[in-house]
Amino acid sequence: MAEAAAKRDPNPIPAWSLPAGQVDRIALPSEWPERVTRAWALDGSTGDGVRVCILDSGVEAGHELVGAVDGAVAVSIGEDGEPVVDEDVEGDLCGHGTACAGIVRELAPDARVFSVRVLGAGFTGTGTVLLAGLRWAVDQGFDVINMSLSTTKRNFAEILHELADRAYFRRTVVVASAHNMPVESYPWRFSSVISVGSHEQPDPLVYFYNPNPPVEFFARGVGVEVAWLGGSRIRATGNSFATPHMTGICALILSKHPELTPFQLKSVLYLTADNVGGRE
């Protein structure tokens, strides 16, 4: 969108350098409160106007904890070996994507939820399908992409890194599950995404900043009641459930402060984290 606007502007703001006469043109809003608090960041927000993408196993639309899904596609490998993106007519093949959508909906009831299914086409093509799904989601310009998944394949890491950076500069926030196992996996290790591990507290709005990265934030991930297949509910644990909590919180903040870039959003998350004192 920014690129399209720049094309229309006969005298665009310089992108690669800043001549002296242009400094006034990049003046940005400076209405920051004296102290950034949780109340300033998200009180009163419902996630309205924010588009959230669940990159997972699909989403069961109409589940009472999920409600309407604004769009759903499935990525698979076509006959020519290339990934293809089609409308998803199968819904959720596991239950996990529905769980994530339900958590986002609980926190940000008015956010718009979209599903990109990157699982279910067999194990062999998963990496290719995952990359294609993320590329598609970044191209759509979603505000937040929830990635409760990771890959250990190093040859995918470079492309994932490029996509994560591309999302970052296009104002799409990628929220990704960290690993609690001794393995090298991606994309959660990239600094352009928001990586999430679990804490054991039951409050969905409690989140902590981790001063010992690469895991950057801890959100609720233990004993969470979540939506599952066939209209059911189950109690589940894992970083993959902590991640949509952080996604929902990002949706709340972006709904109230749509001007925030991913860099600024991460700073707001830091300043408002429970262990940083921004909850008052």
Next chain:
Amino acid sequence: MNEDRFRAAVAAGVLAAEGQHRALLRSIVEVARSMFAAAASSIVLLDEETDELVFEAVAGEGEDTLLGQRFPSSKGISGWVLNTRQPLVIDDVSHDPRHARDVAEQTGYVPEGLMAVPLLHEERALGVLSVLDRQTAFSLAEMDLLGMFANQAAIALDLLLRARRAKSALDGAGPDAARVAAVAAALDALEGERRDAGRRLLSALEDVLRH
């Protein structure tokens, strides 16, 4: 040692290794079951050729029926864990009608709760370790323990896969490999100066063949 005996000895070594690795996997699921006071524990391995998950080791419920059973690699909770590399704990999985039906068809036993963790070795996802119906209270520390256990299981599984590949290569080796085995057996039978001379000759032959 003649050619057949040499090949048989190598094959026996590989087969023995597979047997030992199976015992190790079996031991891992038994200890996992015991640690979490669980009704059952199992390891499923990815068969990359058929894109299926296969039960390799089972302790407790289902141990008589599940070994060798297969299911699609992207299906259900194990499929999700394998594909996403993320561990998962579910406390009342019997509420999931599709999972309950699929599992009941396979085993006749529908668990209430399960913990599933991917078996990751270097870049590869090899399979999934599951613990069903544990009696212990759940905490993040328990999850970390399961993760460490899965790391051990993944190493055992990797060794098992290597042993299988070695056996497969041996079984499918053509006449050239048989001749190399025969030469190795002949060298093995020599002693003293003749053995040293044989080694020098083989080194020279290797140089000729490589360049």
